[in-house]
Structures are given as structure tokens and as C-alpha cells.
Amino acid sequence: MPNQSEACRALIRAIEAIAPHFLIHIPDSTVAPVLEHFSAHPSIASFPVAREEEAVGVAAGIQLTGKRAVLLMQDTGLGNSLTALTTFSQAYHVPTLLIVVRRGGPGEINAAVHHLSDGVPGILQAAGIATFELSLAASAELWPRTIERAFHHAQVSHRPVVVLVDLKE
Amino acid sequence: MERIEALAVIGEVFPEDPLVLTCGATSREMASLGRRANHFYVVDSMGLVSSITLGLALGLERGPFRKVVGVEGDGGILMNLNSLATAGYLEPSKFLLVVLDNEAYASTGGQPTFTTRLALADIASACRLRVWRCRQEGEFRQALGQARDSSGPGFINLKISPGNRQVPYLAEDPAILRYLFESYITAKTQE
Numbered sequence: 001m002p003n004q005s006e007a008c009r010a011l012i013r014a015i016e017a018i019a020p021h022f023l024i025h026i027p028d029s030t031v032a033p034v035l036e037h038f039s040a041h042p043s044i045a046s047f048p049v050a051r052e053e054e055a056v057g058v059a060a061g062i063q064l065t066g067k068r069a070v071l072l073m074q075d076t077g078l079g080n081s082l083t084a085l086t087t088f089s090q091a092y093h094v095p096t097l098l099i100v101v102r103r104g105g106p107g108e109i110n111a112a113v114h115h116l117s118d119g120v121p122g123i124l125q126a127a128g129i130a131t132f133e134l135s136l137a138a139s140a141e142l143w144p145r146t147i148e149r150a151f152h153h154a155q156v157s158h159r160p161v162v163v164l165v166d167l168k169e
Numbered sequence: 170m171e172r173i174e175a176l177a178v179i180g181e182v183f184p185e186d187p188l189v190l191t192c193g194a195t196s197r198e199m200a201s202l203g204r205r206a207n208h209f210y211v212v213d214s215m216g217l218v219s220s221i222t223l224g225l226a227l228g229l230e231r232g233p234f235r236k237v238v239g240v241e242g243d244g245g246i247l248m249n250l251n252s253l254a255t256a257g258y259l260e261p262s263k264f265l266l267v268v269l270d271n272e273a274y275a276s277t278g279g280q281p282t283f284t285t286r287l288a289l290a291d292i293a294s295a296c297r298l299r300v301w302r303c304r305q306e307g308e309f310r311q312a313l314g315q316a317r318d319s320s321g322p323g324f325i326n327l328k329i330s331p332g333n334r335q336v337p338y339l340a341e342d343p344a345i346l347r348y349l350f351e352s353y354i355t356a357k358t359q360e
């Protein structure tokens with residue numbers, strides 16, 4: 001995958017392939033083109049929530065009605081969602097796909113976010129949340145394939161599943 | 170009213186619509202009145218009931234139910250006030266949140282909450298929810314009936330007395346609680 005905008009197009013393809021009823025998001029600058037694409041989509045209703053924890057609860061409620069929701073957020077918001085992910089989505093066995101954009105690491109310009117972002121894989125592991133990872137090193141075909149597999153894994157395992165996507169060039 | 174009396178009234182007015190019950194004494198006391206397939210017990214995840222209810226209301230916008238009702242405590246909604254803003258922004262027509270406001274964290278020993286000094290109904294109203302403020306059973310029944318029969322997101326604040334009934338804990342695996350409730354929703358939406 002040569003660059004960020006191609007990764008955004010791969011994310012769009014992946015989400016359209018999953019075809020959820022709802023895309024719930026908290027904005028992130030790197031995936032702005034993805035949010036823009038879904039802002040007026042014929043079959044996927046996209047809407048923002050104010051905070052990541054809500055997103056987990058709203059997605060779970062939607063799932064209980066037999067419909068599907070995908071969450072899109074950045075990893076600095078993962079801390080906001082952990083109580084809901086563990087005590088609700090995991091405890092109640094509610095399938096949920098979270099596409100989580102990586103901050104931190106080389107290429108990050110904000111000195112504060114490293115302190116959460118760098119620990120995110122470890123936090124997810126400690127919480128027992130299955131995690132897939134994608135970066136620009138992965139091919140354009142691997143992105144949608146991995147995200148679709150993660151979605152199905154969430155459904156089959158009846159658990160929340162996270163795909164960490166790193167779009168930093 | 171006591172919490173358990175308010176819960177009995179909610180159960181009566183909404184015998185078939187989905188009810189999402191918050192953690193602590195609320196879920197336990199409702200279950201002690203008799204298990205019902207349309208009741209969903211959230212045994213922890215304090216503050217999440219309004220968001221779960223919002224998700225259900227979005228998913229059931231065109232379903233057979235008149236309302237999807239979240240039953241939350243004052244402490245619980247104070248933990249997720251932004252969910253009121255989200256509900257006001259998205260305007261799901263079937264969303265109804267009932268806050269049983271005893272001005273205390275009753276389940277953890279009765280520590281006072283902010284509602285001793287401020288009104289949640291004012292916050293909900295600022296979030297563009299239709300608001301009812303109740304203190305007595307008669308007003309509460311009327312508010313529930315009006316909310317049930319009208320379209321648009323609603324918020325009922327009922328002042329109740331503090332205290333908890335001594336009733337058994339909910340010991341099931343939450344996965345079973347979810348399975349029972351989800352099966353009910355599925356069956357009703359396929360009818």
C-alpha cells in the first residue's frame with residue numbers, strides 16, 4: 001500500500017463489503033476521506049457519537065436488534081471505551097467490530113498521545129480482546145480481506161474484535 | 170414512590186416493549202417482581218443503559234415496538250450525560266429514558282449525587298428531548314402513557330425515595346441474559 005489515501009480507499013472497500021447498517025464514528029484526521037465518503041451513503045447510515053464508550057453501547061444495542069454496526073475511532077479513545085467493551089460487549093457476548101486508527105509511534109507529531117497509543121496493543125491483550133493489525137506495509141488486497149475476516153470473527157466468536165490500522169506514511 | 174413501586178408501574182405500562190434496566194438494585198428489584206422476556210438486565214457497565222437503549226431504538230426504528238425504554242439511575246446518567254446529547258442529535262423516534270432519581274447512589278450506600286443541586290430534566294431539555302418531571306405515581310403513569318403514545322425521543326425524571334429492597338442478586342452469566350432478550354426481540358420483529 002503506497003500511501004494514506006489508498007489506505008482510505010481500502011477501508012471504504014472493506015466497510016462496503018461488510019455492508020453494515022450503521023457506521024458509528026468519532027472523527028480522526030487520517031480517515032477523514034472515509035467519513036466523507038460515508039456521510040451520504042445510499043445503504044450505510046453513518047453518524048457520530050460524542051464519546052467512544054457510547055459508541056460501544058450504541059453498537060451493542062443495534063446488534064441486539066439483528067442489525068450490524070461498525071465503529072471507527074482512533075486509539076487514543078480506546079481508554080474511553082474499555083469498561084463498556086469488557087463489562088458489556090465481552091460479558092454479554094455481543095459481536096462488535098472496531099476499526100481503530102493508530103496514533104503514536106514514529107511519524108506521530110503529538111507528544112501526549114504516545115502515552116496511551118504505545119500501550120494499546122498491550123491493553124487490548126490484557127483485556128482479552130482479539131486484535132488484528134494493518135499498516136501501509138500490507139498490500140491493498142490484504143486490508144479489506146483482514147477487516148472482513150475480523151468482522152466475521154467477531155460474529156463467530158460473539159465478542160468485540162479490534163482492527164488496528166496504521167495509516168502513517 | 171420507592172424504586173420497586175416505580176419499576177412495577179413501568180412494567181405495567183410497557184408489558185411488551187423492550188426495557189433496559191440499569192445495574193445495582195434496579196435490575197435486581199425488577200427481576201424480583203417476576204422475570205419477563207422483554208426485560209434486559211445490565212448487571213454492570215454503569216452509565217451504559219442510555220447508549221444501549223439508543224442503539225436498540227435505532228435498530229428498531231421500523232419494528233413492532235412503540236418505545237424502547239431505558240431505566241437508569243441519577244448516578245448512572247450522570248456518568249454518561251453525553252448520551253443525552255447524542256439522542257437529541259439523532260432523534261430516534263422510539264427512544265425513552267426513565268431516570269429513577271433518588272438524589273443518591275443508593276446501590277452503593279446512599280452517597281448524595283449532583284441531583285441534590287441540579288435538575289437532569291433541564292439538561293435533557295437542553296439536549297432537545299421531550300421532558301416530563303414527576304414526583305407522584307399519578308403524574309408518572311400519565312407521563313409514561315404520553316411518552317408511549319407519542320413519537321420522538323423522551324426523558325422522564327421521577328423523584329423517588331432512597332433505599333433498596335433486600336432481593337436476591339442476579340447470578341446468571343450475562344451471555345444468557347443477552348440470549349433471552351435478543352431471542353425475544355428477534356421473535357417479535359419476525360412476527
Ligand SMILES: Cc1ncc(C[n+]2csc(CCOP(=O)(O)OP(=O)(O)O)c2C)c(N)n1
Pocket residue numbers: 083172191192193194195213214215241242243244245246269271273274275276277282
Ligand atoms: C464504573 C463503575 N463505577 C462504580 C460502580 C459502583 N456502583 C454500582 S451501582 C452504583 C450507584 C448507582 O447509582 P444510581 O445510578 O443513582 O442508582 P441507584 O442505586 O441510586 O438507584 C455505583 C456507584 C460501578 N458499578 N461501575
Ligand SMILES: [Mg+2]
Pocket residue numbers: 242243244269270271272273274275282
Ligand atoms: Mg440514584
